[in-house]
Amino acid sequence: MADQTIYRASTTAPVNIAVIKYWGKRDAKLNLPTNSSLSVTLSQADLCTTTTASCSASYTTADSLLLNSAPQTLETPRTQACLKALRSQRAALEEANSNLPKLSTFPLRIVSVNNFPTAAGLASSAAGFAALIRAIANLYELPANPSDLSIIARQGSGSACRSLFGGYVAWQAGEKADGSDSLAVEVAPASHWPEMRAVILVASALKKDVGSTEGMQLTVKTSTLFPLRANTIVPQRMEEMKKAIASKNFEDFARITMQDSNGFHATCLDTYPPTFYMNDTSRAAVRAVEAINRAAGKDVAAYTFDAGPNAVIYYLAENEGLVAGLFKSFLSHIDGWQVRRGQAIQASSATPLDESIASTLKEGISRVILTGVGEGPQKIDHHLVSETGEAITS
Numbered sequence: 065m066a067d068q069t070i071y072r073a074s075t076t077a078p079v080n081i082a083v084i085k086y087w088g089k090r091d092a093k094l095n096l097p098t099n100s101s102l103s104v105t106l107s108q109a110d111l112c113t114t115t116t117a118s119c120s121a122s123y124t125t126a127d128s129l130l131l132n133s134a135p136q137t138l139e140t141p142r143t144q145a146c147l148k149a150l151r152s153q154r155a156a157l158e159e160a161n162s163n164l165p166k167l168s169t170f171p172l173r174i175v176s177v178n179n180f181p182t183a184a185g186l187a188s189s190a191a192g193f194a195a196l197i198r199a200i201a202n203l204y205e206l207p208a209n210p211s212d213l214s215i216i217a218r219q220g221s222g223s224a225c226r227s228l229f230g231g232y233v234a235w236q237a238g239e240k241a242d243g244s245d246s247l248a249v250e251v252a253p254a255s256h257w258p259e260m261r262a263v264i265l266v267a268s269a270l271k272k273d274v275g276s277t278e279g280m281q282l283t284v285k286t287s288t289l290f291p292l293r294a295n296t297i298v299p300q301r302m303e304e305m306k307k308a309i310a311s312k313n314f315e316d317f318a319r320i321t322m323q324d325s326n327g328f329h330a331t332c333l334d335t336y337p338p339t340f341y342m343n344d345t346s347r348a349a350v351r352a353v354e355a356i357n358r359a360a361g362k363d364v365a366a367y368t369f370d371a372g373p374n375a376v377i378y379y380l381a382e383n384e385g386l387v388a389g390l391f392k393s394f395l396s397h398i399d400g401w402q403v404r405r406g407q408a409i410q411a412s413s414a415t416p417l418d419e420s421i422a423s424t425l426k427e428g429i430s431r432v433i434l435t436g437v438g439e440g441p442q443k444i445d446h447h448l449v450s451e452t453g454e455a456i457t458s
């Protein structure tokens with residue numbers, strides 16, 4: 065009789081928000097970037113994907129994925145590339161040791177939950193692909209380290225490769241045509257600079273202008289500013305940013321973060337036809353951060369925007385009142401100010417803020433998320449697939 069065992073492995077994975085942005089592909093099929101990028105991994109106490117990968121010879125259906133209780137296709141070229149790479153690494157282990165169960169030949173049943181909105185510009189694809197790859201690698205007992213797995217995750221979604229590590233993470237663009245040197249590495253663990261915090265201002269926009277994948281390809285094709293960014297500016301910034309992190313120099317960290325976000329959005333505007341990711345609410349958030357920094361007499365807050373209007377604002381714990389406290393002074397009515405750890409944030413109106421900036425933010429922000437630097441994926445024993453193979457969705 066065929067092996068009826070249900071094999072299971074589960075993991076959590078974090079979101080990451082880049083301070084030097086990945087934007088542009090040199091090879092769309094292998095998902096290789098035109099430039100290196102660097103991100104901060106955010107705490108899973110606040111934003112987290114949990115994924116269980118299971119497989120069994122007794123499963124009669126094809127590979128499947130249930131995301132937040134809804135079936136999702138695995139039939140995209142990118143997901144297929146990830147599954148193929150993981151299966152072939154498992155098949156190599158099975159070939160070398162005939163005692164191993166032939167998991168590589170069994171259908172996969174994957175169940176995943178995001179504890180935050182999917183496809184709302186909160187980097188769900190990064191946490192989602194990192195969790196998917198880590199869970200299957202655990203299931204297959206692959207001897208791969210996070211950098212090895214980042215090569216696979218990168219093919220699912222570029223930014224996902226950085227979510228295999230906690231702390232401060234670089235994705236090295238690499239030079240090889242086959243992508244074998246385009247991988248994520250740890251720049252510093254979360255424990256090196258644990259005081260890093262972030263407040264995310266979630267803008268109430270519906271769908272983004274153009275998706276990242278499509279948007280960056282159009283930028284590479286049409287922007288005249290882009291080659292300068294990718295070939296000259298970003299390589300310099302990567303080095304400066306690594307130094308700022310090594311020496312825990314927040315002012316340098318902040319300046320480079322804001323300049324890189326602005327430079328990235330400038331290439332979006334220089335794309336033809338132009339792409340607009342930031343909106344009036346985003347620009348009001350920029351002005352508010354400038355007011356905070358002006359009042360403090362130095363950069364204590366740093367904004368950054370991905371391919372959407374949400375603002376992510378980094379600051380150090382010691383400046384929580386000055387930064388998050390100012391936003392709380394006029395956004396206290398919206399959800400998200402409950403603090404899980406530490407003390408509740410005191411609303412502070414120490415910074416003089418133009419009334420029109422506050423009212424634009426009041427109108428445009430639907431929710432805040434308070435978070436900070438955090439750890440990478442964690443293996444867990446709480447499975448989302450039962451011992452008999454059913455999805456556990458509640």
Ligand SMILES: Nc1ncnc2c1ncn2[C@@H]1O[C@H](COP(=O)(O)OP(=O)(O)OP(=O)(O)O)[C@@H](O)[C@H]1O
Pocket residue numbers: 113131136176177178181182183184185186187188189190191192193195196276370371372
């Ligand atoms: N937990 C998950 N497991 C597997 N795939 C996921 C998971 N979460 C999200 N995804 C994939 O990522 C897609 C959403 O990616 P998309 O880039 O549209 O949004 P986002 O990552 O939330 O936003 P952004 O890229 O702008 O930050 C989903 O449609 C799904 O295919």
Ligand SMILES: C[C@@](O)(CCOP(=O)(O)OP(=O)(O)O)CC(=O)O
Pocket residue numbers: 081082084085086087095101189220221222223224276277278369370371
């Ligand atoms: C602006 C960004 O968030 C772009 C992220 O792009 P994706 O990783 O979503 O793109 P694909 O590789 O095509 O899936 C910047 C960043 O995270 O570095």
